[in-house]
Each structure stands twice: as C-alpha cells, then as structure tokens.
C-alpha cells in the first residue's frame with residue numbers, strides 16, 4: 001500500500017514535469033518554476049514532505065534545463081569561427097567545460113563568503129581561503145579578501161589584526177584611527193581612498209556619514225599563520241570578548257593595580273557587538289582634530305608636517321586615469337604613488353567599464369589579479385590551460401596521443417556586486433559590462449613589481465610589435481591580412497562591447 005502510493009506519486013510528479021516541459025518558453029524561467037511548484041502544492045493525498053520533495057524535483061529539473069540551455073547558447077556563440085567544428089574532440093571538451101561552469105575555481109559568489117562579524121549596525125565578510133576552492137590558487141594563498149559594511153554614524157570597536165590590511169573605501173566617509181607608538185593618527189577618508197593598516201596596529205573606525213552606508217573592501221595578508229588571521233578586541237566587556245578577559249583575576253589586578261570589583265565592572269558587561277551605533281555628537285568629536293598631541297591628516301598623499309611617517313591615505317580617483325575613453329576608465333596606483341604598497345608588493349587598480357563596453361583582452365606579465373566587483377553587472381572570460389589539461393587527463397583513461405601544444409579552456413563567470421574573480425599571471429582575460437549599468441571592478445594585483453599589462457587587441461596590441469615575417473609565420477596568412485585585422489580596432493584598452501548581449505541574457509540579474 002505504502003509503496004504503491006509512492007509509486008503513484010512518482011508517476012504523478014513525472015507527468016507534471018513532462019506537461020510543464022512541453023511547450024513552455026525556455027526564457028520564462030521563473031514562471032515555469034513557480035508553475036511546477038504550484039502543482040506540487042496541489043498534489044492530491046501528498047503530505048508536506050512529499051510536496052517538498054516534489055518542489056525539489058522541480059528545482060533540479062529547471063536547473064538542469066538552464067544548464068542545457070547554456071550549452072546550447074555556447075554552441076551557437078560563434079564556436080565555428082574559432083574552428084571548433086573542425087575538431088570534434090575539442091568541441092566536446094567545450095561542452096564539458098560548460099558543465100563545469102558551477103565549479104569554476106576562479107570565481108566566487110555570496111555563498112563563498114563567511115560572515116565573521118554581524119551586528120545590527122554592520123558586518124564583516126571574508127572570502128573563504130583561496131586554496132579551499134582550488135589548488136590552482138596556491139599562488140595567492142597568503143592573501144584573504146573581504147569587506148566591511150556599516151550603517152551611517154556607526155563605530156567599529158578598537159581591535160588589532162594579526163594581518164596586514166589594505167583598505168579601499170568605495171562608499172561612506174570613514175575616519176580610521178590608528179595608534180602608532182606614542183601617538184594616534186586619525187585619517188578622514190572618502191571614496192577612492194586607499195589606506196594600509198599595518199599588522200598589529202590598534203585601530204577603530206567610524207562612519208561619519210549621516211546617510212550613506214560605509215563600504216570598505218579589504219585585502220589581508222596574515223603574518224602569523226599563512227592564510228588565517230584573528231581580531232583582538234581591546235575594549236571592555238563581552239561580545240566582543242575583550243582580550244583582557246583571558247587573563248586570570250590575580251594577574252589583571254596586579255597589571256592594573258586595581259581591585260577585583262572595579263575590574264569586574266569594566267570587563268564584565270554584555271556589549272552590543274563590535275559594530276555599534278554612535279551619537280551625532282560622538283561622531284562629530286571623532287571627525288575633527290581636538291588639538292593636543294593628536295594629529296589629524298585630512299591631506300592626501302604625504303602629509304606636509306612630517307616626512308618620517310608616510311602613513312596617510314592615497315586617493316585613487318585623484319590621479320589621472322592611465323586608460324580613458326568613452327568606453328571606460330582605468331585608475332592605477334602602485335608603490336610610487338603609495339609607498340605603503342611596496343612591502344606587500346601589490347598594485348591597486350579600478351576599472352569603470354561603461355555600460356555595453358568591454359576591456360581589451362589582455363594579460364598581466366607577473367601579477368595575479370584578485371578582482372572584487374563593486375557595482376554593476378556583466379561577465380568575464382579567461383583562457384586557462386590548467387583547466388583544459390585537467391579536463392583531458394580526466395577524459396583519457398589510457399594515454400592517447402599527447403598533443404604537442406596546450407589547449408585553453410574558456411573560463412567564465414557572471415559578475416555583479418560582491419562577486420570576486422581571480423586572474424592568474426599570464427592568463428588572457430576580458431570583462432564585459434551589461435547594457436544596463438557600468439561595471440566597476442576593484443583589483444588587487446599581487447606580485448606587482450615590474451608587472452606589465454599586455455593588450456592582445458586594440459591600439460598598441462602585442463602583435464603590432466612583431467616583424468612582418470614573424471606575423472606571416474605566426475598566422476600563416478599574408479602580413480597585409482594580419483595587419484588589416486589587428487588594426488581594425490582603433491580604441492585602446494576599452495572598447496564597444498559585443499552587441500548580442502541583450503538576447504544572450506548571460507548575466508543572471510536577480
């Protein structure tokens with residue numbers, strides 16, 4: 001009886017799915033899912049659990065269909081142009097790549113972040129360790145990336161990290177106060193400011209903006225364990241737990257020369273978490289210099305008073321963009337602009353890609369790029385030999401003909417605010433903005449010293465430097481033909497994007 005019932009249900013579910021799948025427009029994804037799940041809710045004689053199972057099946061079914069659709073689009077997307085149709089083997093590889101889309105080791109989304117602090121006034125999120133995602137990211141395993149988001153007029157409790165930190169302010173107006181030796185430095189920051197907070201520096205932060213949330217992206221390099229860091233809170237109380245509470249009462253009494261009860265009052269209270277509300281008055285007091293031994297440097301770059309400490313911020317947007325046209329702007333800061341980046345050997349860049357435009361396919365000679373999408377939508381594509389070779393070694397049980405040259409997998413990801421993607425050195429990459437909004441990407445380029453960006457197309461592309469004989473030999477066609485193609489795109493670094501984007505609906509805008 002029981003079994004028969006279940007069988008009936010299975011049959012029923014399948015017939016529902018079948019009915020739904022026939023004649024429904026693929027593009028109407030969400031309505032289709034809704035309809036399928038709606039029917040689950042009205043399954044006769046099904047209990048709650050069975051309805052849930054039914055809904056799950058709907059979900060899986062739609063997902064699989066989306067996947068198939070994606071493959072179909074990949075097939076139609078000009079592969080024959082690149083000759084895949086002439087090499088069935090390679091073409092099938094391409095299809096498998098698309099299936100692996102969800103396991104793209106270079107691409108991170110919301111669920112890959114861990115929320116390490118969350119209060120009603122803000123949160124800190126840190127991306128999982130790079131090597132947890134894939135061994136291919138070993139080269140940047142000593143770095144972590146994350147973000148701090150807080151409300152207007154909020155306060156982040158004093159703490160230090162066992163990690164070097166480079167902050168980039170994208171939104172809000174923070175004042176970051178650091179204690180260095182015998183003095184305190186407070187920096188009033190704004191959009192575009194970069195500030196390094198050296199490892200172990202006691203620091204607290206306010207958002208002095210009354211209306212706008214604070215949004216800071218952080219690159220961290222742990223100094224004690226290679227890929228792990230901790231925060232140490234120096235305030236009083238519990239939540240956040242004060243570092244003082246770890247010591248035994250006798251030791252604290254001696255260290256403070258104070259009584260047990262007064263220490264209990266200071267360190268015993270429950271707090272509201274490490275990100276809290278501050279009053280307007282408190283914010284005002286902390287946003288201004290109040291004289292005395294304090295120093296406030298609202299100036300950018302080197303502060304005029306002292307040449308010994310160069311700890312102030314650098315504003316990326318006050319510098320002239322290194323690439324600029326109607327399709328986008330690229331701002332870059334290296335250690336010549338901001339000395340503090342030298343020790344970490346990183347460069348910071350910000351690409352503002354105009355809606356409907358794209359970045360030239362290019363690669364970095366030495367740097368691996370950790371890119372954080374700050375705003376907009378679009379996608380990136382990258383050529384990766386590592387994934388392609390993993391693919392073929394999995395496919396070939398016994399060693400077959402070893403091809404004499406590598407093949408490259410198309411690695412791709414849909415970009416939107418909060419996604420992160422990694423571009424290893426030497427890997428050609430491009431990013432394309434959707435037609436709806438500018439795509440704004442912050443990049444930390446690790447291993448920056450002597451790095452050069454090498455454009456593959458557009459003005460000053462690499463091939464235009466070749467001798468004519470080299471061009472002919474490399475491409476196997478007359479040099480005129482090579483030049484004709486490579487000279488067509490006259491823009492530099494930012495171009496008009498592909499124009500079939502709308503129909504493609506490649507970026508799943510939620």
Ligand SMILES: *[C@@H]1O[C@H](CO)[C@@H](O)[C@H](O)[C@H]1NC(C)=O
Pocket residue numbers: 317352438440
């Ligand atoms: C990026 O470009 C858009 C459009 O020109 C502009 O509104 C936006 O402020 C720019 N972003 C930054 C950070 O400059």
Ligand SMILES: [Cu+2]
Pocket residue numbers: 383384385386387424427
């Ligand atoms: Cu690779």
